[in-house]
Amino acid sequence: MTIEVKVAQAKTHLSQLLSKVEAGEDVIISRGNEPIARLVRIDGRSERIAAIEALRMExxxxxxVTSEEILEFRDEGRRWK
Incomplete structure (x- = not known):
């Protein structure tokens, strides 16, 4: 479902609008009769999967990396060795 609000309403009721977005609704913010922005829920899972894939490719x-290198990374900058 899509909710349409004016800029002033969006400023006044931002917390409530964000709660509706979290629940899956889209919010369109208009200045006058012209839509200027849309609030939509971020699909965090697909972004995490993309980030993991990017790391794997890199x-x-x-x-x-060897076990010895991992231990060196861990101990780097420590005062004792």
């Missing part, structure tokens, strides 16, 4: 371009 890792394929480099050699595998």
């Amino acid at each position: 890792r394929k371009r480099h050699k595998p």
Whole structure:
């Protein structure tokens, strides 16, 4: 379902509008009779999957990391060694 509001209403009722967006509704904000913006829920799952895939592709371009390197990374900058 889509809700249409004017800019002044959006400013006054932003928290309520965001709750409706979280529930799956779209909100269109208009200045006068002209729509200027739309609030929609971000699909966080697909963004996380895309980020994980990007990291996997980047890792394929480099050699595998050894256990010794991981320990060196962990200990880097520590005062004791």
